[in-house]
Amino acid sequence: MNFWILQSLNGLSYGMLLFLLAAGLSLSFGLMNIVNLAHGSYFLVGAYVGLTVMERTGNFMAAVVVGAISVGILGLLMQRLLLRRLTDHLAQVLLTIGFLFILGDLSLVIWGGVPQIIPKPPLFEGPIRIMESVFPSYRLLVIGVGIVVAIFLWWLQDRTAMGANVRAAVDDEEMAGSTGINVALLMTVVFGLGAAMAALGGVVGGAFLTIFPGQDMDVLLLALVVVIIGGLGSLKGAFVAALLVGLLDNFGKALFPELALFTIFAPMAIILAIRPTGLFGRA
Amino acid sequence: MDKRIGVIGSIVLMIALLVSCGPGATPAPTPTKAPVAAPTAAPKAAEATPTAAPAAKPTTAPASQPTPAAKAPTTPIKIGILTTLTGVFAAPGADLRDGFLLYLAEKGNKLAGREVQVIVEDDEVKPDVGLTKAKKLVERDGVNLVLGVISSGVALSAGPYLAQNKKVFLITNAGADDLTQKAANPYIFRNSFANSTGGMVAADWGYKQKGWRTAVILGSDYAAGWEWTGGFARVFTDLGGKIIQELYPPLGNPDPAPFVSQLQKADVTYVFQAGADALSFVPAYAQYGVKARPQPLIGNYGITDLSILPKQGEAALGVLQGGPFAEGLDTPANKALTKAFKDKYNRDATIFTEPAYTAGRMIEKALEAVKGNIEDTDAFVKALETVEIPDAPRGAVKFDKLHNIVSPFYVSEVQRVGGQVNNMAIATYPNTTQFFKWTPEEWLKMTPLSEMKGKWVK
Amino acid sequence: MRRSFLPIILVIAGLAILAILPKVLTSYYVGLLVTVLIFGIFALSLDLLLGHCGLPSLGHAASFGTAAYVAGFLSLKIANNAPVNFAAALFAGGAVAAIFGLLALRTRGIYFLMITLALSQVLWGLAFKWKSATGGDDGMPGIPRPNLSMLGLDLTPVNSYYYFTLALFVLVCILMYILIRSPFGHSLRGIRESESRMLALGYNVWAHQYVAFIIAGLFAALAGILYVYYNNMVSPKDLHLITSAKVLLMVILGGTGTFLGPILGATLIVLLENIVSGFTERWLLILGIIYVLVIMLAPKGLLGPLRGRLRRWIPM
C-alpha cells in the first residue's frame, strides 16, 4: 500500500515536470506548425541560468523568473529571426538540431561539464511524513507548480482575448489577420511562452534532477514522447500524457527496471499504430 | 544570391584547407595486415606465480635488450590522449586530460630528454567514436602511446585495435574488470583501478570494523555498476553477510525516486552511482528518510567526488566510500598535486586527475629506462612493467602481471574539515590487487562479477 | 535526346581517381574515404525518399542501424559467414523499412516526421537497453570483417576493404541511376510534385511510396552493413536521431534530388567531423553553426544553383 502511494507521488511529481517541459513543445507543433528540436536546450539553458541566479542571490523565485524570462526571450528571437522564415518542416528540424548543438556546447563552455544541482528553497529542503512513509516536500511543491501552471494555461487559452485570438489564428490564419489580429506577433509571443515554460521546468527540475551536459537530448526525447502520445497542439493532451508518462516511467523503473524506456516507448508505439494523431490530437 | 555563393565558397574552402593540412609530413605506419593473432593468451600463463618478478610476456621481448643502446630519435614523442570532452562525462574527461598536461608542464614538456607532443581527441563517450579517434591517433598522427579513456566501453573498443597495432595503451580511468582480466593484453596497462576492488575493500572494512551483517546493494545498470556492487557483495557474503535487496537503476537516471523510495531496512546500503546520478542520489537518500533510519550509505569513491560533493549539501556528511584514492589524502605528493592543479587550472583536482598525473611519472620512468627510445615498443613495455612509484599522490604504486595497478585502497568518509567538506581517508588497505584476498587463479575461475547481477539475494 | 560524352568522361576520370587514391594516401585517409563512400550510399538512399518522393524521414537510421546490428551480431556470436550475414542483415533492414512504412505512410507532413523519428527511437531504446543481445550502450566491439576466402579476398586490410566498398558503391550508383530513370522513378517524382494528381491519373501512390521506402531501407541497410564491418563494431548511436539528422544534412547540404549532391554532402560532413574535431574541442559548436548556415543560406544545397545545368545530364 505504502509502496503504491509513494510511487504514485513520485510519478505525479515527475509527470508535472514533464508537463512544464512538453506544453510549449506541443503548442509550437500544433499551433505554429513548427518542429523544434531545440526545445530540450531551453530546459537546459533555463536550468543553468537559474543556477547562476541562485548562486548570486540565493533566491529561488528570482532563479525561476530570470531563468524563464531570459530563455523566453531567446525563444522569441529564434522564432522571429529564423524559424518564422522557414515553412519547410525539414528545414526547421535541421535548423533546430543546429541550435541543439550550439546551445549545448555554449552551455558546456559557460557552465562547465560538472553536473550541477540547484539548491532548493530552504522551506522545501527536508522530508515530510505522509502516513507511514517519508516523502521530500520539494516534490510536493513541484506537483503544486504543475497544477498552477496548467490552470494558468487553461485560463489563458479559454478565458482571455489572447487565447481566443490564438485559437482563431490557428483555425484560419487569414481570417484572423483580416480581423486585425497581428498573427505573426501573436505566434512569436506564444513560442516565447513555450520556451519560457521549458526553462521554468529546467529550474524546477534542476533542484532535484540535476543539470548536466547532454540533458538537453534526454529531455527532448521525453518531451517528444509526451507530445506524440498527447497529440500535437493539445494542452489537455500534453497534461494527460505528461502525467501518464511520469507514472509509467516511475512504476516501470520501480517494478521492471530492466524495461526502463520501454515502459514509455511501448505505449507511444502502440498509440502511433492505432491513432497517429495522439490521444487528443486533431486529425 | 551572391551572398549564398560566398558562404558556399567559404565552406568549401574551409574544408579544402582542413584536408590539405591533413596528412602531415610523417607518413603514418600503415598496418597493411593487422596481426590478428595478438599474443593475448600469454599473460594468463605467466600468472602462475603472482609474486615472482615480471616475466617476459611479449613474444618479441628477447630483442629488446640491446636496442636502448641505439640512439633514440630526436623527434618529439607523440602521446595521444583519448578522453571525453563533450556530453555527460565532459568534466571528468577534462580533469583527466589536465592531470597529464600538468605533469608535462612541470617537466617543461620533456620526458627523458625528449620533447613531448600531445594530441587530444574527444571520444564523446561513444565506443565507435573512440575507436575512430584511436585509429586517427595511430594512423594519422603516428602517436607512440595512447593514454586516458574515461569510459570502459571506449576502452574495450579501442584497446584491441591499439594492441593489434602494437601501441601502448595506458588506461587512466576506465575500470571494467575485463580490461586487465579476460581481455588482458601485453600492450594494455591500467594505472587507475579495476571496478570490483573498491567494493571489496568497502565490504571487508564494514563487516569487520562496523559489524554490518545485512546490506542492500544499488548499482547503475551497466558493467561498472554490476562490478562495484558485485565486488562488495562477493566479499560481504564470503565473510558471512547477507544481501537482502538488489536494485539496478538505469545509467543516466537523474531521478532516483523510484529506487530510493523502496530501499529496504538493512545495516548498510552499498551504492554505485557516478556523475549526475550520484549528485541527485545522495540528497534523495536523506530526503526519503533512509539516512535517518539510521542506515549508513557507503559507495564507490565517485558518489561524493569533490566535483559534486559541495553541491550535495548536508546530506553528504558521513557518507562513506571505498576506492583507490580520496581527495583529502594526507600525502605530500597529493598536497602538492592539489595545490599545483588549483594554481594552474583554477579548479579542484578530482579523482580523475591523479591517475593521469601519475601516468606522466610512470611513462617518464619507463622512458628513462629505455633512454627515451619509445619507438622500441617491446623494450618500453618491459620497462613500464617494472616501474614502481613509491610516493605517488595515492601512495606506492606498481603494475601486477596483468598490467593492472597495485596500490593502496582507502575507506573514506565525507567530513567537514576547516569549513570545507572533503573525502577523508579513515582506513587504508596497502598494496591491494584486483584479486583482493584471492589468488589470480582462484579469482579468474569465479564467475565474472558482471554476470552476477541479480544472483546475490539468496 | 542529345547525349554528351562529357559526363561519361567525368565519371570514368572520377572512378580512376578513386581507384588510385589508396596508393597515395595513408591508411587513415583511406579509412576516411571508406566512411565517405558508406555515407555516400546512405545519403543516396535517403535522397530516394527525400529528393525523389518528397518524404522527409527522420528515422532513416533505423534500417542502417538494424542491419548493422544484425550483421554484427551474426558475425560475432554465430558465424562469420559473409553471404548469409549480408543477406540476413539486408533482409532485417528492409523488414524494418517495410514495417515503418506501413505505419508512417498513413501520415504526411509534421506527423510523418514525428512518426519516423519516434519509431527509430524505439529501436534505439531497444539497442540501448537489451544488453544481452546488443551490448547496450557499449555496443558490440570486435566484430570481424567478412571473410571472402572462397573468392580469394581478405577484407581485413583497410585497402582491400576500400576496394570492396568502392565496388558496392559503384553498384549502388548504377542501380540508383537505373531506378531514377525508370518509369517507376518518374512516377516517384510525379508523386513528389502532386500526390492528388497522380492518384487522379490512376497511380497507386501508396504502393509506389511503400516500394520506394523499402528500397531506400535496403540501400541504407547495405550502408549499415558496410559500416559495421569497417568499424568492427556497432553501437546504439547508429540508430539515433542524430545519425538520421546527419544524413539529412548531407543530402540537403549537397542538394536534394541530384545525384552528386548527397555524395558531395556526405564527403564534406564526414571530412568535417573527423578533421575539425582534431583541431578544436568546440567542434560541436562548429557543426551546429554549419547546420544553421546551410539552412538559412543554402537551403537548396551546394548544387542547388547548378541544378538547371545538371538537369541535362541527370534526370531530376
Place this chain on the structure above:
Amino acid sequence: MDSNVAPLHVENVSKNFGGLQALLGVNLTLQEGERRAIIGPNGAGKTTFFHLISGVLTPSSGHIHLFGQEVTSKPPYRRAALGLARTFQINNLFPNLSVLDNIVLSVQALEKTKFSMFKPMTSYRHVYLRAEELMEQWGLADKGNTTVRNLSYGDQRELEVVMALAQEPKLLLLDEPTGGLSPAETATVTAMLSQLPRHITVLLIEHDMDVAFTMADRVTVFYMGEVLAEGTPQEVRENPKVQEIYLGSPI
C-alpha cells in the same frame, strides 16, 4: 438506357464533415456521350461532389457506380483505371517537371509498365510518341521542354485538360476549366472542349454560364448541398427556383 451501364450513376449520396452537411441525398445519372454541366453558388457542394466521384473523399452514405461498377469506397486510382479522368479547380500539375514529362506521366498511367524499375523511361518510345502527339494536337508542341511552373496561367489551365485527356478517359470531370481565364483564353479552351470526341462523357462544373449553357446537353443545379433542379439548359433557365438563387443574374 439501363442505368447500370451508365458511365456515372450516383445514388442518394450524402457527405458531412463533422457537423457540416456538405451534400444531402444527391442522385445523378449520366448517359454515354452526354455533356452535363453542374452549376450553383459557392459552397453548394459542387467540388465536394467531384471529390466523391473521383475518390478523393468517401461518401457518408449512398452509392456511386462507374460504368456499372460499384466504386463507392474504391481508391481514386481504381476509378481512373475504369476510364475516369478529372481536372482540378486549382491547377494541380507537376510544377518542377517539364510539360513533356507531365504528359508522359499521364500517358504512362495507362501502361502496365509503370512499376518497371529496370529500363529507362525513354526506352518506352510509344509513350513519348503519344505525348508528343497530344502536345501537337493541343498546341503545346513548342513548350515541351518548358518547366511547368514557368508556363503562363492560361497554358497551365490548358495542360490541366490535356493531362486528363492523355488518360484516354471515357468519363471526364472538368472542374471549372475556364476559371480565371481571360475571354480570349476562355474561347480557346471552350473550342478545345467542343472538339472532344462524342464517345467521351463529360461532367463539368462551370461558373461561366455562357460556357455552361453552350457546352451542356443538360444542366444540374446544386444549392446548399442538394440538387435543386435538373434539365435541359432551357428548362433550367426557366425554373423559378433557379432564378430566385441567381436573383438578378442573367440566366
